[in-house]
Amino acid sequence: MSKNQNSPVESAAPRTRRPSLRLTYVIGSLDRILRRRMTEALAPLGLTLAQFTALSVLEAKGQASNAQVAERSFITPQSANEVMNAMAARNWISREPDPTHGRIVLLQLTDEGRAVLRECEQAVKIIEKQMMEGIELDTAGAVQTHLEIFVRNLRG
Numbered sequence: 001m002s003k004n005q006n007s008p009v010e011s012a013a014p015r016t017r018r019p020s021l022r023l024t025y026v027i028g029s030l031d032r033i034l035r036r037r038m039t040e041a042l043a044p045l046g047l048t049l050a051q052f053t054a055l056s057v058l059e060a061k062g063q064a065s066n067a068q069v070a071e072r073s074f075i076t077p078q079s080a081n082e083v084m085n086a087m088a089a090r091n092w093i094s095r096e097p098d099p100t101h102g103r104i105v106l107l108q109l110t111d112e113g114r115a116v117l118r119e120c121e122q123a124v125k126i127i128e129k130q131m132m133e134g135i136e137l138d139t140a141g142a143v144q145t146h147l148e149i150f151v152r153n154l155r156g
Contacts, residue, residue, distance in 0.1 A: 006097065008083045010129065022065060027112070027147075027150075031089075034127070034131075035049060037127050038052070038123075038124060038127060041123040041124065041127060042120055042123060042124075045116070045119055045120055045123065046118060047116065048083070050073060050075055050079065051083055051087055052114075052117075052120045052124075053072075053073040053074070053075075054069050054080065054083050054087065055087070055092065055093075055109065055113055055116065055117045055120070056075050056117065057069050057072040057073055058093065058107055058108060058109045058113070059109055059114070061116060062108065063096075063106040064107055065098070065104050065105065065106060065107070066080050066081055066084055066107065067103045069083075069084070069107060084107060087096065087113065090112070091110055091113075092109070092110060092112055092113030092116055093107050093108060093109060093113055093114050094107070094108050094109075094110050095107055095123065096108070104121070
């Protein structure tokens with residue numbers, strides 16, 4: 001046999017365990033899968049993932065500037081402006097001048113925006129439930145705590 005061919009004995013040998021994947025790779029894979037699945041779930045509701053994220057940010061903060069929404073939504077200020085314009089046209093957000101700063105506009109959810117967000121959250125809960133199938137609640141909580149620490153550490 002040539003050196004490039006495996007002998008029958010060599011090919012029958014048990015395979016060694018594949019080295020474990022890097023944590024960063026697993027988290028990146030999860031991020032891509034979640035983005036795809038959430039985009040698919042939100043499309044029938046007439047929203048983009050960026051719009052859902054922005055609505056969620058506004059609900060959590062109450063009021064926020066375009067720059068704050070952009071930072072928390074992981075998009076550029078220019079993209080956030082486009083998202084906000086589309087949501088304002090649908091009456092999901094309102095805009096008011098910041099009383100403490102003349103150039104800043106504060107964004108806030110409208111009742112319509114809150115109603116749309118509730119629908120979206122139901123669609124996202126289905127994905128989260130599937131993702132956490134077979135995991136104990138306390139384990140899922142610990143994973144979330146660790147992921148939040150990772151985010152804090154890297155935001156530095």
